[in-house]
Amino acid sequence: MRCEVCGREIFGQPYYRVIEGGRMTVCGGCAQFSNQEWDPRKPKAQPMRRRSAASTRPRRRSDIEVAEATELVENYGELIRKTRQRKGMTVEDFAKKLSEKESVIKNFEKEQLNPTMTLIRKVQRELGITLIEEAEVGTGAVLTRPMGPRTLGDMLKLKTKEEDEEEG
Ligand SMILES: [Zn+2]
Numbered sequence: 186m187r188c189e190v191c192g193r194e195i196f197g198q199p200y201y202r203v204i205e206g207g208r209m210t211v212c213g214g215c216a217q218f219s220n221q222e223w224d225p226r227k228p229k230a231q232p233m234r235r236r237s238a239a240s241t242r243p244r245r246r247s248d249i250e251v252a253e254a255t256e257l258v259e260n261y262g263e264l265i266r267k268t269r270q271r272k273g274m275t276v277e278d279f280a281k282k283l284s285e286k287e288s289v290i291k292n293f294e295k296e297q298l299n300p301t302m303t304l305i306r307k308v309q310r311e312l313g314i315t316l317i318e319e320a321e322v323g324t325g326a327v328l329t330r331p332m333g334p335r336t337l338g339d340m341l342k343l344k345t346k347e348e349d350e351e352e353g
Contacts, residue, residue, distance in 0.1 A: 188212035
């Protein structure tokens with residue numbers, strides 16, 4: 186074994202010293218450069234790079250986050266229940282149609298559920314009702330700045346929406 190500092194052969198027991206931040210196995214002479222020892226029985230510290238390299242990709246907005254940003258209409262639970270009943274569907278029928286659990290439908294009607302956008306869309310489509318303030322949540326542009334000034338595009342959208350509602 187050679188001294189990692191001076192390169193001379195180490196006779197006998199080597200010294201383990203931390204020199205300039207590095208763990209060195211050194212001879213008795215070079216051991217005097219440092220009085221900071223390290224323990225050769227412990228595994229070497231993991232390279233720091235590996236940990237900090239964890240990727241920090243921006244998260245995509247999930248359906249749930251979108252749903253939270255979207256306001257459900259007032260008494261949406263009752264609206265769902267009444268519309269469903271008018272169509273002659275039990276909770277069980279309705280749940281089967283939507284491929285959802287009965288409990289999900291029940292809680293949704295009781296307004297005790299934080300529904301995903303997917304579920305909201307399915308219910309809307311099946312019952313032909315509107316559950317959220319924004320008729321179409323395709324772009325998300327309006328949702329991200331609900332209090333901001335309206336662009337001409339937004340106003341046109343609103344106008345279209347109003348007209349649609351008059352027809353229905
Ligand atoms: Zn040495």
